[in-house]
Amino acid sequence: MKIFNTETRRKETFEPLEPGKVRLYVCGPTVYNYFHIGNARPFVIFDTLRRYLEHRGMQVTFVQNLTDIDDKMIRRANEEGITVKGLADRFIAAYFEDAAALGIRPATIHPKATDHIGEMITLIETLISKDLAYASNGDVYFDTQRYRAHYGKLSGQNLDDLESGARVDVDETKKHPMDFALWKAQKPGEPAWESPWGPGRPGWHIECSAMSMKHLGETIDIHGGGQDLVFPHHENEIAQSEGATGKPYVRYWMHNGFLNIDNEKMSKSLGNFMTVHDIIKEYDPEAVRFFLLSAHYRSPLNFSREQIEQAHAALQRLYTARDNYLFLLEKAEAQDSNAEDEAIITAAKDAAAQFDAAMDDDLNTADAIGVLFELVRTANILLKPGTGKSAVQAVLDAFAEISGVLGLVKPAENKEDAALEALLDARAAARKARNWGESDRIRDELAALGWAVEDTPQGQKVRKV
C-alpha cells in the first residue's frame, strides 16, 4: 500500500515497523462539545484506514485519545457551572454515540489525558534533564532554540520563517516566542495536578506524545489527524518525543483535508459548523459517512445539504442492488453455476481486486466507491433468474467485502413476520386471479405497515421502507 507521508510530501510504500502489525495513532476529540462534521472527517477516514489494514490481514492497534483537560474544557465547564470531569463524561458519551451512528468503530484504546498525567510529568522531566525544556514560574516550556536544527521538519517551516510571521504572543516567562508550554501552572479556579513544578496541568501537545508512547511505543507507524494539526501540534509532538527518546517518533504522517462549508473551513472558532449530533437528526447518518468517503481524504470537501441528499440517493442504489441479489439467491434453483455464470464470478473477483488497488493507492475511497458501483452495474446486467447460487453468492461476497471495509450498507433486515406472510399470500392469490384491485389494495396495506412490495418474475419481493 502507498501512503502519502506529509513529512516527505510524497507517496511511500507502507511497511509497518513489525511485519503484520500496525501501530496507529489519531488525534481524537476535545470533549467540550458535540463534534462537528468537519471533526468527523478524520474519524471516518482513519476508521476506514483501520478497516482496510485489517482487511489486508494486518493486526492494527489503533489509539485515539480523548482530550479531557484544556482551556476550552475549563471555560465551558465554568460557563455551565459544572466540573471539567462532568463536562468530559457527558461529551465522551456523546462522542461514542454519534461516532457509532457514522459507523465508526471504537479504537483499540481511547486513552484520556487526565489518566496519563504521571506519564506526561515523566516525559517533561526527561526533556528538562536533556536541557530541552525549562521551568519558569511554575510553567514548563519546550526550548525550541535548543532544538532549532530539527524543529519544523514536518511543516516545512524553519524557525526563521516562523519568527518572521510574528503572530506569536510575546510572553515574558518564555525565553523565546516559539517555545511552547509543556506544563501550565494552575490559575485560580482551574483543576490542577501536583508536579515537581507546583500544581498545574499539562499542555496540549504533550498529551499525545505521552499517550502515544505509552500505548504504542516510542516509534509508531502511522499518526493521523487534520491538516490544521500539522503546525504546531504535530510539529511539537515530534520535538517532544524525538527530543526525549532520540528515536523516530512517527514513520508515516497522514493528514486529511478540510471539510468546508461555503468554501470556507468549518471550524468551531468560525462558528460555521454543524454538529453530527444535529445533522443525523435530519439526515441518514450513513449518508454522512458516504459523503465523507466520496472524495479523496486529502482533498478539501465542501459540505452542503444537497451533497448529503445525493449521498443518500446513491446509497439507496447499493441497498436495492444488495437486496435484489439476496432475493435472487433465495430464489435461485441451480446450485452450481454454468459457463455463463463464470463471467459473473470473474467480474466479482475483479471488483475485489480493483477495490484493493484503489485503496492501496493512498486510500482512494472515491475510486473504491466507483469500483463498488461498477460491480453493481455489471451484476445487474449479468444476474438473471437462471443464474446459479454460487455466482450470485460470489457477487454478494465481493459486495460485502467492499462495503464492509468502507463501513457502508448495513446487513439485511430480517423479514420474518407472520402478518406480512399472510398479506403476501393473499396478494399472490389475488394476482393469480388477476384481481388487480385487490392486489393494489393489499399493496397499500403493506405500505402502511412499512413494507414496499415489488413484483418480479420470481414472485413478490418485499423490502422495509
Next chain:
RNA sequence: GGCGCCAUAGCCAAGUGGUAAGGCGAAGGUCUGCAAAAUCUUUAUCACCAGUUCGAAUCUGGUUGGCGCCUCCA
C-alpha cells in the same frame, strides 16, 4: 512576509503523458396489469495563455480565481 493546496459535465467526483471511472440529477426508449427495480441511449475535451512532446486534463512557465497553515481548531 514564509510554507502549502485547489480549479474536470447542472451538482459531486476519480483519473498525473496515450486520447475523460463512478454517483446524483435531467431527457427519451425497453420491460411491467399498474407500480417499483433494472437496463439502453443522450448529457464534458478537463479555468485561461504560452511551452515541452509524435501525443497533455495529466509535465514546465505564466495569468486569473478560490482556499489553508504560520494563533485554540480535525
